[in-house]
Amino acid sequence: MAKTSGVVEVSNLHRTEVFMSHRNARLTVFGRRLLVERIRSGRPVAHVAAEMGVSRPTAHKWMRRWRAEGEMGLEDRSSRPHTTPHRTRPDIEDRVCTLRQTRKLGPARIGPILALPASTVHRILTRHGLHRLAWLDRPTAQPIRRYERSRPGEMVHVDIKKLGNIPDGGGHKVLDRRQATDNKQATTSARKSGKPPIGYSYIHSAVDDHSRLAYSEILTDERQHTAISFWRRAQAFFASHGITVERVLTDNGSCYKSKLFTQALTAAGIAHKRIRPYRPQTNGKVERFNRTLLDEWAYLRPYASNDERTAALDTFLHNYNHHRSHTALGGKPPISRVNNAPGQYTRRFISWTVKITR
Numbered sequence: 001m002a003k004t005s006g007v008v009e010v011s012n013l014h015r016t017e018v019f020m021s022h023r024n025a026r027l028t029v030f031g032r033r034l035l036v037e038r039i040r041s042g043r044p045v046a047h048v049a050a051e052m053g054v055s056r057p058t059a060h061k062w063m064r065r066w067r068a069e070g071e072m073g074l075e076d077r078s079s080r081p082h083t084t085p086h087r088t089r090p091d092i093e094d095r096v097c098t099l100r101q102t103r104k105l106g107p108a109r110i111g112p113i114l115a116l117p118a119s120t121v122h123r124i125l126t127r128h129g130l131h132r133l134a135w136l137d138r139p140t141a142q143p144i145r146r147y148e149r150s151r152p153g154e155m156v157h158v159d160i161k162k163l164g165n166i167p168d169g170g171g172h173k174v175l176d177r178r179q180a181t182d183n184k185q186a187t188t189s190a191r192k193s194g195k196p197p198i199g200y201s202y203i204h205s206a207v208d209d210h211s212r213l214a215y216s217e218i219l220t221d222e223r224q225h226t227a228i229s230f231w232r233r234a235q236a237f238f239a240s241h242g243i244t245v246e247r248v249l250t251d252n253g254s255c256y257k258s259k260l261f262t263q264a265l266t267a268a269g270i271a272h273k274r275i276r277p278y279r280p281q282t283n284g285k286v287e288r289f290n291r292t293l294l295d296e297w298a299y300l301r302p303y304a305s306n307d308e309r310t311a312a313l314d315t316f317l318h319n320y321n322h323h324r325s326h327t328a329l330g331g332k333p334p335i336s337r338v339n340n341a342p343g344q345y346t347r348r349f350i351s352w353t354v355k356i357t358r
Contacts, residue, residue: 025076026054027062032074035059036066088124092116096124101142104133148328149209152338153243155273157286158231158250160222161203163298166306201306202226203293206234207286208243211337212326214289216317218310224258231261235268241338247271249283292320 027035031052038048039059049059065073088096092114099110107121114121125131129143136143149155204227205216215237219226231248238245248265250256252274265272275282297316303309325331 026058027052029074029076032062032066033071035062036074039063088116088120093124093128096121097128097130100125100130101136152208152211152213152241153238153245155209155247155249156234156238156245157207157209157283157289158234158248158256159205159283159286159290160227160253160255161205161290161293162222163201163203163294165199165201166303166309201310203290204230204234205286205289205293206231206238206248207289208238208334209249209285211243212285212289212329212334213238213241213243213321213338214317214334216293216313218313222253222255224255224260227255228261228264231264235270241335243338245270247273249273249275251275251280251283252277296320296324 035048035052035054038051039045045059045063046056049056052059062074067073095114096110096116099105099113105113107118107125110116110121111118122131130136201218202220202222203216203218204222205214207214215234217230217233219230235245245268248270250272255261256272256274262272280287293316297313298309300312300316303312320334322333322335324333326334329337
């Protein structure tokens with residue numbers, strides 16, 4: 001019976017090994033305690049080691065640790081050596097980091113300069129967090145400090161994206177240049193006198209820092225009164241999702257530097273923050289959202305007119321907020337971080353999918 005019981009315990013141990021954090025360990029913390037208990041009961045070390053699938057030196061090692069440290073001696077510990085005598089000298093590591101930050105060179109080019117293998121250079125850059133240029137600020141080459149607010153509404157990023165209008169019948173992305181020019185002239189001529197040619201649209205966007213919930217509108221300009229009106233509608237949108245906005249972060253555009261815009265925020269109990277000049281990374285969440293707008297809405301497919309593209313914005317926003325997986329949110333949509341009422345997911349996503357695949 002004892003032998004049968006031992007087999008059951010070993011099989012239980014094998015099932016727990018799936019969840020071990022140390023991939024080279026034959027025993028979990030539970031298995032080490034079991035090994036110690038069996039040896040303390042008077043059984044031979046060699047027999048217990050064979051049952052547990054480890055060698056006798058390993059069994060003696062865990063017994064020594066248990067006698068010296070108690071239960072703490074059976075916990076996992078780092079495999080990193082106490083000393084590394086062959087590690088690259090600190091002054092050489094500093095030179096590697098300097099070349100990376102000042103000249104943006106990779107391991108294959110830094111290696112010959114310092115007479116080091118490219119693999120060694122890569123390990124040095126990884127150790128100092130410099131192995132990916134995307135993680136570095138381009139002007140200063142310093143590692144980018146990423147942050148995320150702890151609750152919805154604590155900060156909302158606001159920005160404007162300028163986008164060229166599409167003439168009726170399509171532009172150069174649909175037709176050849178000559179036909180696109182004719183469409184542009186025809187659309188301009190059809191307008192009332194005194195109005196500018198095709199011109200531009202201005203996409204005003206607001207993105208919540210914590211949830212990434214986004215709100216956008218296509219407007220005709222980027223003046224202060226337009227920006228103020230947009231924000232009031234954006235604030236109502238966030239309020240409808242139970243989000244109370246505390247701060248608004250913008251760049252240093254003329255509409256955001258106006259006193260009227262700041263006063264409109266202050267009157268609503270919202271603090272207005274502006275980024276440091278020439279540091280758009282600070283407002284990076286809405287800047288990244290602008291890129292998503294271009295890739296997944298503005299340039300997703302050829303539009304036959306500006307009105308057709310404008311009409312597709314609402315569908316994109318619904319898909320973005322309610323269904324599109326977001327890598328920064330663990331593959332979940334922004335609405336998953338918002339305390340919203342039931343029924344937030346509608347059938348509009350199905351029609352959006354069908355429209356793309358056709």
